[in-house]
Amino acid sequence: MPRPFFLVLTRRWIWAGVVFLAGLVVLAIYGSFPLAVFTLNALPSEILYDVMLDPGHGGIDPGGIGRDEIYEKHFTLDISLRMQSILENAGLKVGLTRDSDRDVSHLVKDGTRHRRDLLGRFKLMNQARVGMSIHTNAARSSTERGAIVFYMKGSYIDQIYAHLTFDELERVQEMNHDRIIPRDTLLLLKAKPPVLLVEIGFITNEEDLQKLLDERFRENVAQALSRAILKFLTWWEGEQSEA
Ligand SMILES: [Zn+2]
Incomplete structure (x- = not known):
């Protein structure tokens, strides 16, 4: 039928x-980002640097905006450049995802500018033994202030790195939390080397902003973060030679 x-x-x-x-x-x-991350991490990457510093935002992307059009992207670049010279003086090979007021989207072909920019930074992170992404925070509430250290949730090595960084940063800046903060949603933290994302302070808080505008503060922060990276690399080399 x-x-x-x-x-x-x-x-x-x-x-x-x-x-x-x-x-x-x-x-x-x-x-999706997960596939891009999987693919980038599956590819063998040549290690060209001891440290990759990532000054957050840049170019068309100002990052957080404070009063009088003060942009996050300028603080992140300034602190990263200071760190570059401190770490190079200490004998490390230092890479920067950007060393001027631009973004990193030119390194990746497909997708939106934001996606290309993020994956461009990710690609560069994979060329180093250790990485740090530098940011300043912004909040609706102007009372929110202090520094935050984010690390990859569940990674023991990254947790050690984050602890060392927290302890150094605490000496030069008030902390927003009394502990390091685990995250599994921040893309850059998923790169192959241990990577931290550090928020130096809140651009939307007058006290933090005054500090950020002060060159001595930015230098102190750069010194503290550089010390943390050096301490971490020393610790890590010790671990690896024992294994
Ligand atoms: Zn930022």
Whole structure:
């Protein structure tokens, strides 16, 4: 008995729907950060630097904006450049994801500017033994202030690195939390080397902003963060030679 016409049609439509949805899933995965991260981390990467410093934002992306159009991107670059010279003087090979007021989106071909910028920084992180991304924070509440150290949730090595950094930073800046903060949602922390994301202070808090505008404070922060990186590398080398 021939099948009723409407049943055949329905079946076709169901198949068409399945194929369409599968296509959407494939597209979503292809465009997603997890796949890009997996691919970048699966590729062998040449280690060209001891440290990769990542001054947050840059170019078209100002980052956090304080009063009188004060931009986060300038503070992050200034502190990173200071760290570069301190760490180079200590004998390390230092890379920067950017050394001028620009973004890093030119390193990756596909996707939105934001996506290309983030993955560009990620790619560069994988060329170093250790990385640090430098930021300043912004909040709705102007009373929120102090520094924060984010590290990759569940990573023992990164946790040690974060502790050392917290202890050094605490000597020169008030901390927003009394502990280091684990995160598994910050893309850069998923790079192959241990990477921290450090928020130096809140650009939206007058006290923090005054500090950030003070060159001596920025130099002290750069010194503290550089000391932490040096301490961490020394500790890590010790661990690796014992293993
Ligand atoms: Zn930022």
